[in-house]
Amino acid sequence: MARLYDIPxxxxxPHRDFGLTILGxxxxxxxxxxxxxxxxxxxxxxxxxxxxxxxxxxxxxxxAPPNFKAPYFELVRLAAxxxxxxxxxxxxxEYVDGRKDCSDFVLHALLRLLYQFNVHPRxxxxxxxxxxxxxxxxxxxxxxxGVDSMCTWTENHQILFASAGYLxxxxxxxxxxxxxxxxxxEKMALARPRILRWLxxxxxxxxxxxxxxxxxxxxLTALLALAxxxxxxxxxxxxxxxxxxxxxxxxxxxxxxxxxxxxxxSYAIAKMQADQEATSALSKLVFGMGSFSSExxxxxxxxxxxxxxxxxxxxxxxxxxxxxxxxxNRQRMGIRLAEAERWGLGFESFEDGMxxxxxxxxxxxxxxxxxxxxxxxWNWWENLYFEPFARRRRLIDALRRRGLMKxxxxxxxxxxxxxxxxxxxxxxxxxxxxxxSSAQDYRPGxxxxxxxxxxATLGPGAVCFTTHPARLEGDSPNYWTGSGSLPRVGQYKxxxxxxxxxxxxxxxxxxxxxxxxxxxxxxxxxxxxxxxxGWIFARKGEGYLxxxxxxxxxxxxxxxxEVISEGLRCIWLCELSRAAVDGPFERFIERICAxxxxxxxxxxxxxxxxxxxxxxxxxxxxxxxxxxVPLRGYPRYENPFFSAPFxxxxxxxxxx
Numbered sequence: 001m002a003r004l005y006d007i008p009x010x011x012x013x014p015h016r017d018f019g020l021t022i023l024g025x026x027x028x029x030x031x032x033x034x035x036x037x038x039x040x041x042x043x044x045x046x047x048x049x050x051x052x053x054x055x056x057x058x059x060x061x062x063x064a065p066p067n068f069k070a071p072y073f074e075l076v077r078l079a080a081x082x083x084x085x086x087x088x089x090x091x092x093x094e095y096v097d098g099r100k101d102c103s104d105f106v107l108h109a110l111l112r113l114l115y116q117f118n119v120h121p122r123x124x125x126x127x128x129x130x131x132x133x134x135x136x137x138x139x140x141x142x143x144x145x146g147v148d149s150m151c152t153w154t155e156n157h158q159i160l161f162a163s164a165g166y167l168x169x170x171x172x173x174x175x176x177x178x179x180x181x182x183x184x185x186e187k188m189a190l191a192r193p194r195i196l197r198w199l200x201x202x203x204x205x206x207x208x209x210x211x212x213x214x215x216x217x218x219x220l221t222a223l224l225a226l227a228x229x230x231x232x233x234x235x236x237x238x239x240x241x242x243x244x245x246x247x248x249x250x251x252x253x254x255x256x257x258x259x260x261x262x263x264x265x266s267y268a269i270a271k272m273q274a275d276q277e278a279t280s281a282l283s284k285l286v287f288g289m290g291s292f293s294s295e296x297x298x299x300x301x302x303x304x305x306x307x308x309x310x311x312x313x314x315x316x317x318x319x320x321x322x323x324x325x326x327x328x329n330r331q332r333m334g335i336r337l338a339e340a341e342r343w344g345l346g347f348e349s350f351e352d353g354m355x356x357x358x359x360x361x362x363x364x365x366x367x368x369x370x371x372x373x374x375x376x377x378w379n380w381w382e383n384l385y386f387e388p389f390a391r392r393r394r395l396i397d398a399l400r401r402r403g404l405m406k407x408x409x410x411x412x413x414x415x416x417x418x419x420x421x422x423x424x425x426x427x428x429x430x431x432x433x434x435x436x437s438s439a440q441d442y443r444p445g446x447x448x449x450x451x452x453x454x455x456a457t458l459g460p461g462a463v464c465f466t467t468h469p470a471r472l473e474g475d476s477p478n479y480w481t482g483s484g485s486l487p488r489v490g491q492y493k494x495x496x497x498x499x500x501x502x503x504x505x506x507x508x509x510x511x512x513x514x515x516x517x518x519x520x521x522x523x524x525x526x527x528x529x530x531x532x533x534g535w536i537f538a539r540k541g542e543g544y545l546x547x548x549x550x551x552x553x554x555x556x557x558x559x560x561x562e563v564i565s566e567g568l569r570c571i572w573l574c575e576l577s578r579a580a581v582d583g584p585f586e587r588f589i590e591r592i593c594a595x596x597x598x599x600x601x602x603x604x605x606x607x608x609x610x611x612x613x614x615x616x617x618x619x620x621x622x623x624x625x626x627x628x629v630p631l632r633g634y635p636r637y638e639n640p641f642f643s644a645p646f647x648x649x650x651x652x653x654x655x656x
Contacts (some may be wrong), residue, residue: 043288260457
């Protein structure tokens with residue numbers, strides 16, 4: 001029996017068995033060798049029908065990817081007229097039955113199989129019996145019986161679990177589900193308000209996992225299932241609206257097929273290699289730009305399988321930029337825990353608790369007591385994700401008895417709430433030759449987890465971003481994923497400053513021990529790299545980048561892709577331009593080197609050749625050419641294509 005694994009290179013994930021066992025031989029004509037797809041930076045086909053046909057042809061020519069998302073490939077193979085590898089689908093049942101983490105991802109492939117391919121002649125009756133038993137025996141919410149170590153509570157998992165419960169109940173309304181003892185109709189009744197609340201918050205406030213080039217893939221998988229199979233007209237319509245919002249987010253914040261924006265959650269491999277973004281295959285299918293070779297994708301398969309999905313007319317045009325010489329996009333997403341009541345949230349019910357956990361606000365001063373009551377009720381003390389809590393349970397119980405958990409959470413908030421993703425103000429500037437994107441003034445000085453605060457993108461692989469590495473290796477936050485300490489970032493158009501003030505004070509969750517910050521700048525991915533006057537310059541095509549660290553720098557990494565700046569306090573300054581504005585690359589270099597620049601502690605004053613005087617620091621506002629640039633209070637959307645106020649449901653039919 002073969003094994004498939006879903007652990008990207010350079011990443012580790014604790015205590016999890018992500019192996020998918022293949023329970024049977026491959027069909028005789030099954031492809032043996034993967035053929036890597038070419039990355040398209042311009043639309044490779046004019047119509048969605050043509051792109052869908054190309055995606056199906058790619059799947060037919062390739063084996064399933066070596067991870068637990070393989071079952072989706074087999075469904076596309078079946079739909080395209082090929083013979084699916086039934087051993088992979090049987091392995092999917094075993095994976096879900098074992099309640100391994102991410103079983104909800106895999107379960108949606110089985111549900112789609114039952115809805116879309118029930119009693120198919122190229123699949124055996126045995127497989128269907130196995131799938132029926134798996135669907136009826138699964139644990140669909142943390143309050144159901146059984147100890148497990150599945151993550152059920154983050155934003156993407158909540159919609160996957162809730163929609164799976166609803167659709168499974170709709171399939172078997174009179175059946176008793178063997179784990180919960182509930183009927184299918186009862187399961188639907190429990191799941192419906194959870195789905196509606198999730199959809200309502202996504203429409204009005206966007207995503208706490210903002211612009212995630214990992215987890216938008218999971219969200220779309222759940223939403224497409226609702227849009228395709230849900231018999232409730234309201235749920236189906238509202239799921240469709242959120243699908244459009246996700247496509248709008250990706251279109252606005254991508255550059256030539258690279259979803260190279262700031263991200264609420266991302267991993268090193270997805271930031272560094274565009275064809276490894278979970279959304280890359282989706283981007284190529286919907287916008288015509290990207291790569292089908294992404295091994296971590298479900299949403300592209302679900303779009304191609306969907307009997308009804310067609311990309312909105314504006315999607316490809318916005319992703320391609322409509323020929324605009326520049327585009328500014330401002331977005332606000334997420335909620336503030338201080339304003340929880342504004343969104344109808346309290347601090348007693350577990351349903352409200354799940355909303356807070358979708359922000360990963362485990363130990364926030366306002367939520368910690370509710371979180372621990374959920375631990376007690378749902379036996380999360382035995383969930384391996386919460387092992388750090390379990391190791392300290394005696395101390396936690398003693399603090400709870402004395403009413404000291406909230407004071408401790410308040411005292412150690414910058415460390416304990418590093419996972420928490422509250423409101424974010426996003427700024428993206430895009431031209432035909434580059435994209436620069438950031439989370440403006442986002443929680444500076446707090447610990448970070450998987451947030452990616454800023455990125456410059458000039459092409460697939462030709463990217464630059466900085467982090468304060470949390471540790472040399474291990475789980476996130478680590479060397480390139482997330483941050484030990486988050487910077488304060490200010491951006492206006494093509495110029496950005498990231499200001500770091502790192503604390504090495506002992507932490508309860510994590511203690512920062514690395515006393516440097518660094519930039520990812522892979523020289524081999526650029527057409528030219530130069531160094532002059534303390535600056536590093538890079539060119540890709542007709543796009544230019546200049547990077548400067550206030551503490552100086554040195555190169556590191558086997559391929560010369562890392563730039564290290566020593567010290568606990570540092571300012572990284574980045575300016576981008578292009579040939580259409582600055583002429584030859586050498587002229588850009590000369591203009592930057594001649595520009596007056598001064599670092600004063602944690603403040604920078606820079607006379608940008610393109611913008612004028614740029615002033616920013618750890619405190620105070622961002623001033624450009626004497627004008628204050630707002631860093632917060634953004635609308636839900638504000639760009640040349642679409643505007644919508646924060647807190648209201650955006651009407652995408654108004655997109656220009």
